[in-house]
Amino acid sequence: MGTLSKIILSSIGKKSIMAVSGIMLGLFLLVHALGNCTTFFGREAFNSYASHLHSLGCLILFFEVGLVVIFLTHIVLGCMTWWQNKRARPHSYEVYRSSGGRTMGSKTMPYTGIIILFFLFVHLQNFHFTDHSREISAIVKGVLIQPFYAIFYSIAMLALALHISHGFWSMLQSLGINHPKYNSIMQRGTLSLCVVMVAVFVLIPALTLLWPGFLL
Amino acid sequence: MSNDKIGLTLKIWRQPCSHSKGKFETFHVNNISSDMSFLEMLDVLNEHLTLGGKQPVAFDHDCREGICGMCGAVVNGQAHGPEKGTTLCQLHMRHFRNGDTLVIEPFRARAFKVERDLVVNRSPLDKIIQAGGYVSVNTGGAPDGNGVPVAQDTAEQAMDAAACIGCGACVAACPNGSAMLFVGAKVSQLVLLPQGYPERAGRALNMVAEMDELGFGNCGNERECEAVCPKSISIRNIARLNREFFKAALFG
Ligand code: HEM
Numbered sequence: 001m002g003t004l005s006k007i008i009l010s011s012i013g014k015k016s017i018m019a020v021s022g023i024m025l026g027l028f029l030l031v032h033a034l035g036n037c038t039t040f041f042g043r044e045a046f047n048s049y050a051s052h053l054h055s056l057g058c059l060i061l062f063f064e065v066g067l068v069v070i071f072l073t074h075i076v077l078g079c080m081t082w083w084q085n086k087r088a089r090p091h092s093y094e095v096y097r098s099s100g101g102r103t104m105g106s107k108t109m110p111y112t113g114i115i116i117l118f119f120l121f122v123h124l125q126n127f128h129f130t131d132h133s134r135e136i137s138a139i140v141k142g143v144l145i146q147p148f149y150a151i152f153y154s155i156a157m158l159a160l161a162l163h164i165s166h167g168f169w170s171m172l173q174s175l176g177i178n179h180p181k182y183n184s185i186m187q188r189g190t191l192s193l194c195v196v197m198v199a200v201f202v203l204i205p206a207l208t209l210l211w212p213g214f215l216l
Numbered sequence: 217m218s219n220d221k222i223g224l225t226l227k228i229w230r231q232p233c234s235h236s237k238g239k240f241e242t243f244h245v246n247n248i249s250s251d252m253s254f255l256e257m258l259d260v261l262n263e264h265l266t267l268g269g270k271q272p273v274a275f276d277h278d279c280r281e282g283i284c285g286m287c288g289a290v291v292n293g294q295a296h297g298p299e300k301g302t303t304l305c306q307l308h309m310r311h312f313r314n315g316d317t318l319v320i321e322p323f324r325a326r327a328f329k330v331e332r333d334l335v336v337n338r339s340p341l342d343k344i345i346q347a348g349g350y351v352s353v354n355t356g357g358a359p360d361g362n363g364v365p366v367a368q369d370t371a372e373q374a375m376d377a378a379a380c381i382g383c384g385a386c387v388a389a390c391p392n393g394s395a396m397l398f399v400g401a402k403v404s405q406l407v408l409l410p411q412g413y414p415e416r417a418g419r420a421l422n423m424v425a426e427m428d429e430l431g432f433g434n435c436g437n438e439r440e441c442e443a444v445c446p447k448s449i450s451i452r453n454i455a456r457l458n459r460e461f462f463k464a465a466l467f468g
Pocket residue numbers: 015016018019020022023025026029074075078079081082109110112113114116117163164166167168170171172174434435436437
């Protein structure tokens with residue numbers, strides 16, 4: 001193996017690339033959440049936001065391809081570390097007890113990751129690979145008014161919340177950012193960002209299901 | 217409370233040698249003084265076993281005062297037992313109650329082979345140290361006392377990292393079997409001081425490469441290591457190791 005690939009595939013190398021891809025996915029989520037906020041201003045705001053986005057043409061394609069690459073990188077490295085970490089302790093403990101370091105989020109990273117991936121397929125099927133002759137607000141409403149989908153979307157967003165509740169802080173640590181002066185603000189800041197973003201994503205299926213006037 | 221006596225049920229991992237299959241064996245001990253340390257409690261058990269013509273339970277120990285890093289086992293799922301910032305030899309029986317059942321297992325990781333019962337081979341940690349290489353020390357006349365200034369705060373951080381006794385509890389407690397807290401502490405104690413500074417790039421790269429090679433897992437920032445560390449070493453040292461690794465990989 002060459003020097004570069006050795007460094008990339010080392011434990012710290014993999015985690016830093018997961019962290020960088022995690023930041024990019026986080027930025028994507030942030031933009032996505034901001035865009036989705038237009039639904040709260042009514043059907044017209046949302047439709048015009050969507051059509052503006054689509055009018056970007058080539059740029060959209062560039063971002064789509066970029067996102068696929070980032071997701072694949074994140075997922076492949078995530079699976080590698082998961083597999084290696086399982087192998088690092090072939091004989092598990094008869095009794096295991098956390099000493100207080102782990103959180104719900106950190107414990108479940110691979111599982112919440114898989115739920116997000118599965119959600120992604122359903123999500124793209126629902127809104128991307130669909131008949132786009134209707135306006136986007138009607139498409140969204142058509143899907144999320146079905147209780148099954150509204151609940152499925154909400155559950156998937158809770159999995160996302162768990163994932164990034166650990167992930168956003170973890171990527172700072174993976175990138176070597178840890179200082180007693182800033183640790184408390186970093187922890188609270190990343191958690192707040194996670195809560196606000198997921199709240200937006202959960203509000204949309206919840207409002208569609210519970211409030212007939214939403215996106216009308 | 218000082219002369220309380222307690223009785224315990226012990227479920228202890230027994231394994232005759234590294235390539236035999238092990239299993240749990242249950243023992244009962246009575247009249248354990250709450251002033252005893254955990255290892256003294258095991259001594260009592262072993263005396264009974266020996267008198268009864270049975271093999272005593274093998275466990276590692278040396279100083280019995282929390283400074284050598286030889287002792288260690290997982291007690292009820294926690295490395296070095298339930299007390300924070302304490303080695304197994306400094307864990308006292310007053311932290312347990314009469315009638316408790318304690319499950320006692322060796323530190324488990326692919327890199328740590330069980331040699332016998334609770335004794336594991338932690339020489340992979342020594343191999344990581346070896347991979348770290350040397351530090352340059354100038355010979356010649358004695359240097360001036362304060363000729364090389366080191367800020368008090370930096371010296372404190374180096375000292376905090378150097379408190380690592382290499383017991384391996386961080387590996388044992390890590391859900392991913394990672395040795396990052398150990399390596400982080402060793403890299404930090406040297407990189408913060410003038411003696412270790414010049415060789416820092418090679419040291420970070422080689423120690424991490426050796427750690428991966430030996431089959432330790434990848435750090436997931438679960439923070440279990442700092443929670444069980446008998447010397448309460450902070451994961452700030454892991455962040456410093458990450459930075460050292462990036463600097464070395466990119467510019468070293
Ligand atoms: C929008 C979606 C996602 C975001 C924002 C995200 C974000 C993150 C972040 C920030 C980390 C921490 C990286 C580090 O500590 O260095 C992380 C870790 C992880 N992610 Fe994701 N992720 C997403 C999707 C996924 C998916 C789809 C999967 C897998 C199918 C996945 C699997 C993992 C795993 C297994 C880890 C833990 C790695 C470890 O600690 O060793 N993630 N994620």
